[in-house]
Amino acid sequence: MKKERVKLTGAEKSELFAEGVVTVILLLLLNLSIIILIHLAVLQDQNLVNGIYFLKSTVTLVGNYHLWSWQRIFIICMAIGDLIVLYWRLIRRYHQMQLRHVISELHYIADGHFDHRISFAVRTDLQRVIDSINSLVDSTVNSINEEKAIEQSKDELITNVSHDIRTPLTSIIGYLGLLKTGYVTPEDQQKYINIAYTKAEQMKSLANDLLEYTTLKSNNTKLNLSDLHIYSMLEQVEAGFELEAEKKGIHFKIEARPKDLTIKADAEKLVRVYNNLINNAFKYGTGATEIKLVANLINKKTVELRVENNGAPIPEKSLKKIFERFYRVETSRNTKTGGTGLGLSITKGVVDLHHGTIRCTSDKDWTSFIIRLPLDPSQA
Template structure:
């Protein structure tokens, strides 16, 4: 990093010059006032005048010179004092400007430019602050990189393990399926069914783990962008859940404004995202009678997708953690309502890949997952 002095802007130089001019004018006025008051005091007090005359005769310098003008001496002393005051004021303001530049650099780093360092060299204790800030940023960046590598190692481990166990699980499920279809007594059928259901649950977990870590890996994942007709997609997704929704007496409502709304997105990922949200509503939206799939165009820049249900409210304490991996609002992990706890984490990863945002709002009347995606998604990474 190349070190440099703090370079003042034209505006700051003008401020510094103005500070000096104003200080000089105020000091001259003060000096003039003091001299006038002293002259008046001497003229009105003969004893003071005689005392000054006595000092003039008594005080001698080299070569026998006398001090004949006390005003000149006093003015000289005041000018020296004025110069010290002007210097102190200007250097004080200059250091304030230096501090201002350091704070601006610090804000720039805090905005996410962690490869930047404060390059200034100053001759005050502020240099210790600058060096400490740079050292702290270096330490923070190193910690972030170490944490990223640890997280990447964990994701790679999960990806490899989940990938490796899917093949034997498929074989186990196949053999258990054959056993289920054979003639068994009541106990055998019961235990085979339990083993079969548990194997299916384990396979679902392995597949979700594999997908989640794949989505998080920027090196392995790429978006396949194409124009996507939003209304047709929402209707097709809703049709895929009609039978399950009818069993629970839940109706789908699809609304798109405008109806010909088209966005650039990865259709496969967007459908997976919506499937996760709808499955979540069907599993946990207890008491719901309708699920709304709504798409609105916003400011010709974004599309807002809303997946809503009028079922049971999500507790406020759960809203902050709802997109964390393995987090479930319902703590009981059973086969009837239980998932892997990765559905919403996968959903958020898909939204992030498209450069969008997602949030959840829940009241006693409505629970809404609100997604905002750009009409023109970023290029595949």
């Protein structure tokens, strides 16, 4: 935003002109009084008159010019002093006008116009005040927007959780109601029990996600650090998804450089990170045939962990929000991909606890979740 000087109104210009006129009149009266007093003092002291005459006749300047009369020197000095006083008075009044403009702008912002900023450019310490006010307004607006986002997230959470609880709960009540009637065959009875059990598991998973998310956000969460062999952990993670990957026609590829790479981490929480990222690939990586679990030692202090799949890319507009609370790439909600959108938020929470970073890149070839962790979080 380009800053301009304060533009004075017509009334303010008149006020400034009147200030100058009054100041000049007062200075002229003061100067006249001083000249009269000095003149009277000189006339009453003959020695002073003789001294002045002696200086005038003996002191010469370049080119044999004698010193001007003392009246001229004194008048020039007084004129210079008058100009200084005039400038000081005018500039002081101008600064007061600037301050009035700043106060007016501040009242305008305080009335709720938070998109407005003070655009004045001044050459005094007032500029620091203006910059501080603009920074304060920016901070306030950001806080308000963040508060609105939190409220919206809470509303989305209530909506999502209500939907995800109501859907399986309705199914459970329906099937239990059929079982309660007693008019079902043994085959249907077992089928209804299995469906009700599956729906109950979905509700349990939702409750666990909510509990884990709130736990990670609390300040009391501690890491249980221990030496963790990365390649062995990746093999165990792969084994846990082997059957599901086989059904989906997905092949796992594990790489660790070096293969004996070991870090200090909370094994349980880090496994949860991989579970979330792999489940995310299963749900949203449409058409994926391969998932890579890669670990690389970057330097003596940092390790990079990657979970990559060659499925459908994530839209560019979603990449910046993908780790936000309750954000979901798709807007539809169904039993296959439904949820509160807490999985990646939980993942980021775990990475943050380890003093690491996580980001996501996606193109037509690969979608990659890239995690960087310190080898020892306790020393980070």
